[in-house]
Amino acid sequence: MALLSSAPAWPTEPGFVSRALDVAAHLADEAGDVLSATAGRATRPGGSNSPFDGGSNSPFDGGSNSPFDGGTDSPFDWVRDTHAVLDRHTRRVLAAEFPGIPVLGPDSRPDDPGATPYRWLVTPLDGEANYVAGLPWYAYSLALMDPSGPVVGVVTAPGGGTTYAAARGRGVRTQEGPVRPHRCRDTEGAIVCVEPDPECPWPGLATFVDRAGAARASARVLGSAALSVTQVALGRAAAAILPRYREAEVAGALALAVEAAAVVVEDAIGLPDGALLLCAPGVVGEVLSWLRD
Known part of the structure; x- marks a missing residue:
């Protein structure tokens, strides 16, 4: 599959990109809170009680069937359920904020995009084995794509407590400000x-x-x-x-x-x-x- 196009960049309206970046970053921060609170849950002393009570102020309340109510049968059900809750919440927010733009996951098949050149791509939990073990290398990822490639992208690394965000032509940022990557010029020691x-x-x-x-x-x-x-x-x-x-x-x-x-x-x-x-x-x-x- 071709992730990037060699054609000239698809025109994007700056206000639309700013709004997409803000919404994506907010979703990533919310997902990071959920993932960091539940990572390694089965390995914790004293069982696998969820820190989520599904209260009225939680965007992840999910109603009476919430996977965070502590009622699942398997100690590993929370992995599947966390993935499902984050996926559902992401789709709900994006559908409300950007109606008509399809939201696809790792196992989704592309649909007819209709009149829009855009599509959202979400992976609620990447690095599942690390998440289960409580190791820090797991992530939530979300991107807005157009025919030229990524327009907006966010990756939250809850193990490191950081969300990275980028928009076309605007560089990379974290919560603290712009990121200026160190340029690797040699493979020795890299x-x-x-x-x-x-x-x-x-x-x-x-x-x-x-x-x-x-x-x-x-x-x-x-x-x-x-x-x-x-x-x-x-x-x-x-x-x-x-x-x-x-x-x-x-x-x-x-x-x-x-x-x-x-x-x-x-x-x-x-x-x-x-x-x-x-x-x-x-x-x-x-x-x-x-x-x-």
Whole structure:
């Protein structure tokens, strides 16, 4: 799939983009509060009681069937239920604020967009295994896309207590202000994020990791596609490679990466079909050389 278009950028009205960014950031902050409060719930001493009472002031009250009422049968039901509640809340808010723009998730099939060139892509919980274990590498991701690529993108990393937001031509921001990423110019001593897919093994991954090690880079598996891409956007990683990915999982982080001037590669010698590679501009040539025979 092509995440970015080589055609001229689709025209967007500044006020519309500002409103979309504000709504997306607010949704991400709300999701971050829910995820951080419930992560690792089954591993906590004393059981899995929910911190949510479903009170009248909660946007996640969900009525009498709320998954946060402590009445689920399995100690792991909260994972599925948290995902469902965040997805439902996101769709409800976006439908009210931006009627007519479809909202798609990782497993959604694109519908006829009708008269609008836009679509929202949401992943309520990326990095599920980390979330279950109470490890910090999990995220909520939301992006507004048009035919040119991401218009607005947000990624909240509750484990780090930060929401990252970007809009086309406006850079990357957090709650504290603009983010100015450190520019990685050398792979020596750098981090390279890899996200292997057990359902679709890539035979070249071991070679890629070996070559990264030979260049004195360190490969790391974060267990979250969104956060791996985000690390490149922030300059914390030199590159991230996803042998297979779902568009909704990476769209929010891709908005950050594009605004941070990261290089997005979807077609290169040695890169498997359907893969995604992101690099800091100064290391593109070297990282691509790790893919070649």
